[in-house]
Amino acid sequence: xxxxxxxxxxxxxxxxxxxxxxxxxxxxxxxxxxxxxxxxxxxxxxxxxxxxxxxxxxxxxxxxxxxxxxxxxxxxxxxxxxxxxxxxxxxxxxxxxxxxxxxxxxxxxxxxxxxxxxxxxxxxxxxxxxxxxxxxxxxxxxxxxxxxxxxxxxxxxxxxxxxxxxxxxxxxxxx
Amino acid sequence: xxxxxxxxxxxxxxxxxxxxxxxxxxxxxxxxxxxxxxxxxxxxxxxxxxxxxxxxxxxxxxxxxxxxxxxxxxxxxxxxxxxxxxxxxxxxxxxxxxxxxxxxxxxxxxxxxxxxxxxxxxxxxxxxxxxxxxxxxxxxxxxxxxxxxxxxxxxxxxxxxxxxxxxxxxxxxxxxxxxxx
Numbered sequence: 001x002x003x004x005x006x007x008x009x010x011x012x013x014x015x016x017x018x019x020x021x022x023x024x025x026x027x028x029x030x031x032x033x034x035x036x037x038x039x040x041x042x043x044x045x046x047x048x049x050x051x052x053x054x055x056x057x058x059x060x061x062x063x064x065x066x067x068x069x070x071x072x073x074x075x076x077x078x079x080x081x082x083x084x085x086x087x088x089x090x091x092x093x094x095x096x097x098x099x100x101x102x103x104x105x106x107x108x109x110x111x112x113x114x115x116x117x118x119x120x121x122x123x124x125x126x127x128x129x130x131x132x133x134x135x136x137x138x139x140x141x142x143x144x145x146x147x148x149x150x151x152x153x154x155x156x157x158x159x160x161x162x163x164x165x166x167x168x169x170x171x172x173x174x175x
Numbered sequence: 176x177x178x179x180x181x182x183x184x185x186x187x188x189x190x191x192x193x194x195x196x197x198x199x200x201x202x203x204x205x206x207x208x209x210x211x212x213x214x215x216x217x218x219x220x221x222x223x224x225x226x227x228x229x230x231x232x233x234x235x236x237x238x239x240x241x242x243x244x245x246x247x248x249x250x251x252x253x254x255x256x257x258x259x260x261x262x263x264x265x266x267x268x269x270x271x272x273x274x275x276x277x278x279x280x281x282x283x284x285x286x287x288x289x290x291x292x293x294x295x296x297x298x299x300x301x302x303x304x305x306x307x308x309x310x311x312x313x314x315x316x317x318x319x320x321x322x323x324x325x326x327x328x329x330x331x332x333x334x335x336x337x338x339x340x341x342x343x344x345x346x347x348x349x350x351x352x353x354x355x356x
Contacts, residue, residue, distance in 0.1 A: 014232075017231065017232075018230050021232065022300040024232075027333075030331050044286075053265040054190050054191065054192055054193050055261065055266075059258075059259055060266050063259075079259055083255050085231060086231035086235055086236050087255055089230070090236060108343060108344045109340050112317055113340065115318035119321040119325060119335070120325065125297045125298055125301065138291050142294060146298065149295075159296055162292070167284045167288020168281060171280070
């Protein structure tokens with residue numbers, strides 16, 4: 001039963017997430033609230049691990065979420081079912097290549113999906129920030145990370161490394 | 176290119192793909208255009224644009240487009256299985272190890288810090304999306320209304336996408352009708 005649910009949820013992610021690896025986070029966030037598969041804390045761990053291992057972040061996060069939920073079979077179910085919608089769409093679109101991107105409805109939908117993706121990610125950022133907002137140490141680290149990328153966004157691993165080191169430093173200082 | 180060869184090329188790409196979307200296009204271009212001369216640069220950029228406009232994971236979409244172009248449906252499936260091969264085992268391994276390490280105080284401190292990095296990365300992704308969009312009245316309208324819906328009604332992402340994509344298409348349709356007149 002858990003496998004069917006996993007397949008259903010990750011199929012939905014594959015079908016409805018737009019705009020790169022981090023676009024799957026709002027869905028994973030929603031899953032953590034809907035089912036008891038993993039906690040909010042485990043979600044940030046999942047995203048962190050997904051970002052520092054090779055491979056696309058969105059797929060890695062699915063693999064990890066499946067592993068947390070139902071072991072290795074679960075990770076296989078989540079990973080494959082997240083990619084099935086893409087597989088079907090790629091095959092259809094490959095056949096109609098030009099027509100697809102010139103279609104009025106497709107163009108309008110894509111243009112609308114950008115602000116929606118922004119809103120989805122913003123709501124997750126608010127959800128993850130609000131329990132931390134009174135923690136001065138956490139806010140300080142966040143401010144440093146954001147200042148470091150004032151000009152341009154760097155490789156995700158860069159932030160993970162710095163933040164990990166700062167996490168240990170904070171622990172050593174406050175001990 | 177044989178299916179086995181295609182699989183192996185994608186296993187390699189999956190293994191060296193690190194750090195998100197920036198590297199997809201250069202890695203695949205060097206593999207399929209420069210090294211093997213199977214595709215043109217123009218085809219690659221077309222596929223990249225299409226991969227971004229389809230739902231799902233961009234790197235996976237891109238791989239499947241190329242797989243399909245080279246070997247049809249089985250090529251697309253093989254590309255999909257190849258690209259996840261190494262990442263899959265890496266996650267299973269790391270996830271299993273991490274589970275037994277989490278009780279350690281220092282590991283917890285690292286994870287606490289990394290959790291903040293994840294928030295920063297999400298915020299930076301929003302900034303990037305924001306900068307790459309044409310921000311007109313339409314953009315702000317959809318952004319604000321869908322954000323408010325998410326915050327106050329706790330709807331699922333899928334429901335919000337459905338509702339606002341329909342609103343967006345309707346809006347564009349009315350705009351087009353007015354322009355045509």
